[in-house]
Amino acid sequence: MPHDDIGAGRAPRAGTARPVDRVLDTLRRDAVTALGGVLSGFWSSIEEQVRLAALAGHDYMAAQEDRMAVLDLSHRALELATRFRTSIETEFDQWAADRPPPPAAAGLSLMSEGELEVQLAAQQIIELMDHQFLHPLAALDERLDVLAARLGLEGPRANPLRPEVPVMAFVRLFQADDLPPGLRSMVFHQFDKRLPAILSEVYAKANATLEAAAISAPASQGAERGAARAPAAGATSVPRRGAESWTPDGGVVEHTEQAGSGSSRPSAGTAYGPLSSGLMDVLAAHGDALGGAPATAGQRGYRDLVREQLHQWRERRDAGAHDDDPGSADGTGGPVLSMSQLLNVARMMQGDDPSPYARVLIGDDRRQLGDVIRDELLRGLRELGVDPEQTPLRREDEDAIDLIGILFQSLFDANDLLTQARDIYSRLVVPYLKVALTDDSMFNQRGHPARKLLDAVTEACDGNSGETAQDRDLLDHAGRVVDRVVDEYESDQAVFRLAASELRERLDQQRRRAEVAERRAAEAIHGRERLQQARRSVNDIVASRLTDRPLTAAVAFFLDRHWRHYLTQTWLRDGPDSPRHVAAIGVGDAMIQVDADAAHALGSAVADELLALQAPLAECYSSCGMDANAARDAVARIIAALAMPDTSRTVHAPQTPDDMEDEPQDATLRLVTGDTPAFEPTIAARMRQLRVGQGLRLIDENGRESAARVAWISPLTARLLIVNRRGIRKMVVSPEELAALVSAGRVVVRAVDAPFDEAMKHLWQQLNAANDATMATAAG
Template sequence: MSVPTPTHATRGEPLRVLEEIKRQAVEQLGSIPDALYPGIEQALSVALQSGDVGPGHFEDLTSLRMLRQQAATLLMRYRQQLAKGFDDFRGLRVRSRGDLPLGLIEDSHLAFHLDGQRVIEALDGRFAEPLQVMRQRLHAMAEALGMPEVANPIGPERLIGAFVESFRETEPTPHVRELLFRQYEGELTRRLGDFYGRANALLAATGYGRSAPSSHTSTQHGYRHETVESVPYRGQVAMTGMEAMHGAMGRMEGYGDGHGGSAGGYGGMSVPGEDIADLRTMLRMWRDGTLQTPQSGAGGADAQSRSQASRQEHGMGARRELRVDEMLSVVSMLQSEPPDAFARALAGPGRLGAAIRDHLSDGARRIGVDPDQTRFSADEEDAIDLVALLFDSLFRTNSLQDRARRLYGRLVLPYVKVALTDDGLFVQREHPARKLLDSITEACEGNQANTPQERELLDRAAAASQRVVAEYNEDVAVFELAHAELDSLLGQHRRRSALQEERLVKATLGRERLDQARETADDALMKRLRTTRLTPAVADFLAMPWRHHIVQTLLRDEDPQRRDEAIALGDALLLADRLAAENRGRELADHLLSIEPLVLRCLASSGLDDSAAQHGLAGLVRALASPDGPRRAQTAKPLAGGETVESGEERRLWLAGGTATVGHAPEVAARMRELAIGDWVRLTDVHGEIVAAKIAWVSPMTSRFLLVNRRGLRVLVASAEELAVMHEDGRLVIGSERSAFDEAMRRVRERLDNTAAAD
């Protein structure tokens, strides 16, 4: 079969290529302003909870509220600014310098420009390589348009300019302006890596910049040309003009979410869309026996038998490949049958691929196709293996309970059918089937069905899977409808989780303040007990009411003078005991009268009313009235330490040894300190279960990290040193993807890469 000459070697019409990049820029980057406000609100809330706020905090909140009220206008203005960058490139808005108005820049506008320049420099350094490649390709496009050299319409300078033009008239407070730029820089860092890759691939695919004819042998399944990004082409071979351009952009949807390029995101691995071709190649090498199977147990034997069968088939040449329509007929017939075989296969790694093949072979026999005379095509084998590895990885990287196996087993064949007909499942972030699987995993992960809300989530996830089984017939709209229904309930669940997380942050901060207050009171008491011999009454007063008074004052009273008075009361009682021992009665009486208000206040903080407090004071006076009373060195049990903050169950993931005392690698601990609020990690608990956890809060007092699960429940509170030890032990993986599908596919690729390296 002859293959048409690849059309990507000829340059596409520049205006249409530029319009496509513009569409993608507005679509992918145009929503950034709306993503800034939650992060600013969280930063202000954390500052308030930690007490690190100044007199302008109220003005900051008011400024943020005003920004939210203008959100729709600012979003539209920002999108217009993005589009104007492309108009400038096309020469539609080019003005001479003599036409530009001159005038003084207001201080607030100047601050915007200075902050913007700092972000431009940071982004230029971070994305230097793709920007250099893009600059050469846009120069070729400008020459094709007959235009002089103009600025990159999606370069950092233009993107920051669009932001400054959109927001500078809002006049936010200096702190909110700083947070705005910080959040904007973070959003650009997360999005630009994938976006620049897609834009460069599109320019190369349509003939701008370095490209070379394909060196691969053309097949009936398509071809691959050797650009810098190696953009894969699949589906119809004869793609021309905008079809090729849309195909290139669609294939460049990546797996990662920017962890690999973000500060502190070590350990993440970005898997761009072009790697799907390499993934297929590795799968086929594995099936041919060149690589050892990445699965274990039954999977290894299965791969070996397939390898032998493949060699026999190539030698005999007697078995024909199943046509796609035959394969789809088999899958459609089996789709509604009970998923027991797949549920059992998901109980152990490496079994699902064999279960799918056995089930499909049995189905082929039932429609009159002899499995002994037919075999799966390479693309069909790819679809089976990718779905099997995907579902296996989902169960290994998420805390999915036994009840979820049947639910996922029900989805196996519908996803095989999607994989057979649509490569977008593995390369497009917004694919409906991909979004549905993410939502189902979110609903099922760690769900023990202990509460009515958790049971409702499981029931809705089960209903979504049943709807797909009943209605899916090669129209992915059913996945979109099922996802919309499930996501509406997940939205409520996420809001409950956010509230639970907020309560946890407050509770943890309160507990740390309590521990710190107790440690301060213990230190003050032990210091005084060690310095002198005391009467039992004074020692008991110091160990109980006075120490408790210090704790309460530190927690409840922000007045430094009150705190100093609480500490000074202990020294005053030591002086009273010394005056009594020296039989200096008149001085003792005067001294007790002077500290009487402080003693009564101390007793009142322990919950005593006026009468009880007066009685307690009288007992202390009687004890001091006898100068010959016995005096000895006193001791007291510390209030702090032990299990005063978390119960044993809450501390089940903690490491023994405290914080910096545990043995750890300093460089790993330094990486852990770079973790930011909102970053996701995966932990392996003491029972061997994998738990997805998010950094919800970093203590301003102890620098410990609070990690919560998707339900807003505490998973772990640990220092950077403890996290470093867990990482070195293989119990902690950072750089986890936010999407369960992305994370599962990343693990699939890692397994295949590791297998290739081992071979």
């Protein structure tokens, strides 16, 4: 590199700007101007949404809170816009610096509920934008690397136009109390709607500016960069054992997977969801193997990508059992069943007995749920006089059937769903089939009403055995809203929206009760741990006084019973280092000295010491629950024993209370061997890094998974309280015990997604397995 270019990242003197400097200035100016447009008219639009929401809602106080908050933000609109633009300019300054600042350390810290929701919303938008603009970003990265080299800048530099920059600049505009919960969702939804169009314009213009300046990268570098930006599908953020460094997936943030993973979380109005994002990754990394170049993958339709994967999955599943007729499958070789005919049959099936689907879900029928749905449809067609051999299903309809089948089976496999849940889910199969046949956006729009209902139903049923009145009421309520959907759904998806809203309201009520129950459980565990710690400490003190020291039976009994209890009480109430606890220890030491003086016939000293101990002994006996008469009798026995110098003295062994043992081990810890297996120190160290809110997946003896999370961590013993999705205690484990469960495959440390998102991951894994097998066969 020429010496004249070294340090070229500094701002040039006026009149001496080189062409490459002017290119950077143009990029900066265009980006700041365009991205600043995100906030143009932003708050007036939010004000109108708040006004409409207040008219439609019933919570006057919440509406007023939202209204006052948005008015305050509107008054600060100019300040917020200036700060937003400044954040973007700062990113360019850091990129052009001689030595860019090191990336901030990713630490874990406690967050409020509002901060948590803001971080989740920001992370979700970033992930989606990274996927949506995969290829223009890859090209822009390459050209910016070349620009940096021409400016004489060394070392890796983060793209100042990556989606994270405007998103985090937007997040930093708000304090924790600026956005009430209702307003928060409106603000981030509006930002999510505005940002993609502006980013598309920014990337197109930036690439055009760099290309016009003859700044481009070799094609080989571009291919490598594209592969680097799109990791292989199926990659997961679950840490591998033995990795050099490890960060828990989540902490207090429920879902923080890196952009580019195949499990991003979609939002309403976005074009690509978790399934299509994973498909985009595969196409970017293996475009030739799938018959499509990475450069054009982003232009392919969502439905085309899903169909391609489903067709490969179907071929893998059938394993040559039969060959589809390609002509009739795509509708070009003969007549196919019309959508109206298929919906007529589905409408007829909606009120039928759902037990065939229930048997598949619980495993009594080993067939695929999609095959059972298909058989029921064909049976209904024959009853209507339609010959499926002559008018087969369209391939798109076959895809919808298989998607619903895999989705429902995945939901059942990924959650702890019991008998009543089986009946509820089986009744929903046909309504959801109708949705999939007419509107496949359910699979890639997170805000879809049918998706929200399925999330709510799963949360209501997950781990719910109906043991309490509240649990039974929740199950019954879920059953009633599902019955309403089955009875009323024709084509208007408002039925799903109303049902989901009603059930979500009931879930929110139960969540508040669950939070109280979690706090009580944590307080009870914490109280037991403090009691056990106090008893262990006191046991050591008592043992140190009784060991190898001959004492009269009366004094030894006092020390081992009454003094022990008194020490425990002062430890718990005042602390082990408190003056009161230290004074309590002194009472026992004084009694030991009295016993020794009595053994040497020092009568006056014994009398003086007992008089000095009168008040402390009274307090000690009172703490044991003894009244004045019982206390006097106890003191009298001690005095009688000390009055005679020749009273027998022996060494007494201290008693160990039966209740000093830890609480019984949770059933989840009793593995096949009957004992908690040995743990790996590395995994145990990782478990000690977990934080409250960390998601887990628990796997029972039959291989069924259920969602769980860390609800509380003991400050005394570092034990973790694990609860299920509804806040019910599952187990209390030490980091070492949790490491043993991880090693045994009974626990997976992973973020707990919404149930539909989790099912989509399972669905994608099945489809991706077929794709991998197809590519392996082709390569072989």
